[in-house]
Amino acid sequence: MSDHVTSALAGAAFDGFVQLREAGACGMITLRGDFSSAVFQKAVGEVAEGAGVPKTRQITTAGDSAVAWMSPDELLIMCPHAEAPARAAALAQALSGEHALAVNVSDARAVFDLTGAGSREVLAKLCPVDFAPGAFKQGEIRRTRMAQVAAAVWMTGPDSFRVVCFRSVAAYVFGLLQASAQPGSEVGVFADT
Amino acid sequence: MLILECPYCGVTGEETEFHGGGEAHIKRFGPGSSDDDFHDYLFTRENPFGVHFERWRHVSGCGKWFHAARCTKTLEVFGTYSAQTTEPPSDLRAAISDKRPGWTWREFS
Ligand SMILES: [Zn+2]
Numbered sequence: 214m215s216d217h218v219t220s221a222l223a224g225a226a227f228d229g230f231v232q233l234r235e236a237g238a239c240g241m242i243t244l245r246g247d248f249s250s251a252v253f254q255k256a257v258g259e260v261a262e263g264a265g266v267p268k269t270r271q272i273t274t275a276g277d278s279a280v281a282w283m284s285p286d287e288l289l290i291m292c293p294h295a296e297a298p299a300r301a302a303a304l305a306q307a308l309s310g311e312h313a314l315a316v317n318v319s320d321a322r323a324v325f326d327l328t329g330a331g332s333r334e335v336l337a338k339l340c341p342v343d344f345a346p347g348a349f350k351q352g353e354i355r356r357t358r359m360a361q362v363a364a365a366v367w368m369t370g371p372d373s374f375r376v377v378c379f380r381s382v383a384a385y386v387f388g389l390l391q392a393s394a395q396p397g398s399e400v401g402v403f404a405d406t
Numbered sequence: 407m408l409i410l411e412c413p414y415c416g417v418t419g420e421e422t423e424f425h426g427g428g429e430a431h432i433k434r435f436g437p438g439s440s441d442d443d444f445h446d447y448l449f450t451r452e453n454p455f456g457v458h459f460e461r462w463r464h465v466s467g468c469g470k471w472f473h474a475a476r477c478t479k480t481l482e483v484f485g486t487y488s489a490q491t492t493e494p495p496s497d498l499r500a501a502i503s504d505k506r507p508g509w510t511w512r513e514f515s
Contacts, residue, residue: 284470341419341422
């Protein structure tokens with residue numbers, strides 16, 4: 214099954230004043246439950262290679278796994294695409310006595326990577342969020358509006374960001390990022406910060 | 407433009423990241439209620455020029471519903487609070503009284 218998986222835009226790429234790449238298929242599990250439960254916390258750690266339940270609006274990573282805070286009762290667990298069904302099943306098993314729900318939603322979203330010094334600016338043109346270096350830091354995840362659709366953004370390095378949106382709007386979001394990263398459209402608003 | 411703080415994820419965001427859900431604290435009148443009560447439940451709203459209480463949803467963010475108290479005259483947001491309540495919290499009402507002495511909204515003041 215997993216060897217036939219294609220991501221939303223089959224690896225679309227654009228080189229503007231930053232590099233824009235559609236990431237390949239990414240495993241994603243939506244997990245809802247009570248974050249304060251010890252059973253819940255243990256189950257997350259076991260399935261995410263030790264990445265713990267993140268604090269509000271934070272994202273934790275370990276190995277090939279990441280755990281993102283989506284709302285007070287919802288996490289998004291990311292892992293290699295092929296491993297998502299087994300990890301979702303393991304979560305469901307570990308949480309069978311809890312008021313919790315784990316679902317493999319690996320094909321629900323599109324994932325983009327932005328790399329380059331202008332990445333903050335590319336996003337700042339599209340979202341009502343302060344992306345200044347002192348205001349938005351690595352370890353943080355921000356769910357927000359990107360032009361006319363919902364998206365989530367976090368940093369994967371000092372000059373790189375990952376963007377996720379729903380798969381149905383993948384081409385729209387790619388177009389937004391492409392336009393925002395167009396060579397010659399640099400504003401340089403964060404250049405001195 | 408309103409600037410709202412989501413009480414669930416703590417984001418202070420601008421209005422376009424949220425979606426308005428109409429007047430707050432509406433008491434439901436369902437089957438068995440009088441026609442007048444049901445009519446008011448469906449159609450009668452405050453529409454004030456001043457202090458107002460509304461429901462909002464952090465639609466592009468954490469997705470949660472919450473309440474907001476704001477001024478329709480100045481667009482000042484007095485505060486936001488949990489959806490799990492049937493009336494504006496007393497500390498928020500006191501804070502509004504400091505800024506808008508003598509305000510009233512339905513049975514609240
Ligand atoms: Zn929120």
